[in-house]
Amino acid sequence: MSSSTAGSRLSPVTGTSPTALGAPLSLCAREPHVPADRLVAEMVPPPRFDSVRFATYIPDPKQPTQTEAVRVLEDFAAGLGGAHAAGPARRGLFGFGRAKAPKVPAGPRGVYLDGGYGVGKTHLLASLWHATPAEPALKAFGTFVELTNLVGALGFQQTVRTLSGHRLLCIDEFELDDPGDTVLVSTLLGRLVDAGVALAATSNTLPGKLGEGRFAAADFLREIQGLSAHFRPLRIDGEDYRHRGLPEAPAPFSDEQVTKAAHATGNASLDDFTDLLGHLARVHPSRYGALTDGLGAVCLTGVGPVPDQSTALRLVVLADRLYDREVPVLASGRPFDRLFSEEMLNGGYRKKYFRAISRLTALARDAKGLVGPS
Known part of the structure; x- marks a missing residue:
């Protein structure tokens, strides 16, 4: 970048x-x-992850899921190279107006990186952003907090219109400890999936999950309810920070x-x-x-x-x-x-x-x- x-x-x-x-x-x-009008433009990987790529992720040879995760994510990125079904050209001026219903590809339109602290989830998420064959303006990367801030600044409907022209939205540290925000963002993501936007996410541990080293994929999918069919859980094993x-x-x-x-x-x-x-x-x-x-x-x-x-x-x-x-x-x-x-x-x-x-x-x-x- x-x-x-x-x-x-x-x-x-x-x-x-x-x-x-x-x-x-x-x-x-x-x-x-x-x-507010700069918030979307600022949704790129942070400077620490400017230069990360799949090639710079060094899988632990004792953890085959790490190597598999790289392979799956490379394929996922390559599959996002086609024309966007709900791009700006299909909408009215400045993204407003009715859009013709896009043809959303069959199968999961999202991946959920399921792993503990310190296994490189953010590295892989940023690598996916970099590897997706689209201009930076057509892909967004941010934390869950940054996404809720965007909704607060632009309003829900304008956020939907603004992000619907994107090919990929990456959400790092999906916060699952606030039910209201979880419902808000889940509703937003449902609208974006309908518009043909691909999703990728990692998540934080819920307060009630203290005995686990990670927030399990089944729990994540249950929290986002209707979106679960759109996510493919991608397990990434590795040493947990608590050890x-x-x-x-x-x-x-x-x-x-x-x-x-x-x-x-x-x-x-x-x-x-x-x-x-x-x-x-x-x-x-x-x-x-x-x-x-x-x-x-x-x-x-x-x-x-x-x-x-x-x-x-x-x-x-x-x-x-x-x-x-x-x-x-x-x-x-x-x-x-x-x-x-x-x-x-x-x-x-x-x-x-x-x-x-x-x-x-x-x-x-x-x-x-x-x-x-x-």
Whole structure:
């Protein structure tokens, strides 16, 4: 994908301008605005997955389902190369007006990647997007949250009209812990399938499925009810994150080291951790990607325990956006593997918290080189 395509996910941030060196930026000073008409254009794989392809996915020789998944998805992508039955030419001006009923191919029009954490589901989903022989404007990639945000911005009917001309819609981390949103998106996907759009999805574990390493395909298909006939479950076995344990986070630096590094690093931000958590409550999670636009590093002082679950879930979203964009995170205070309480790590959203710890730890390791010799 070209750099211009990758950059389409970025959005302007008002009231700030990037700096090369000198006074660092502040996330708390940023008030990002993402115009609704850009939301669809931004639905591409995140920068971390710009270069992934099926050829770069290395299957575990002990897990034959991984090799089989690559083969099936390559065939699925190749089968999407024909003319789109419900493309824009069959509709009125700007996608409005009556469309002639398309001829939807027989058989499943969707694949569901069924596997645990850390087996490469997002890698494969992004590879499918890249391999589908269609212009970027005719295929969309986003998380479940981004899709619900799109419906909120455009309205249900306009979202249907906008996405009906697409050849493929990829949904990463399908959220199954909110019945209302699940019904909304299931209804949307039903309309898109009728329009001839192919679907691919991964999903998160429901809070009630804590004893399982993954959200089973049968449960996913039951949640989406009438759509189940349109999905082919594709099992991807592999080591579950729970058997690897929590990653060991690097030791935090001092406030002075973090502050010095923020001033010496181009386009770095510097914020107090508690202040940042408060700011996240005032910015909609759909804008967290724009909140991080142009950053060379995020520097945080005074990292401490996350006080409550609502705050913790917002931090999870920010961690995902920083990880997608490969932004190093340098911090003082508490190590990232001690952010969440035992109650949180044993509760309904434990999988999200484990993912956040893993991703923030990786970004902390990336940031170690920002601190010069004492």
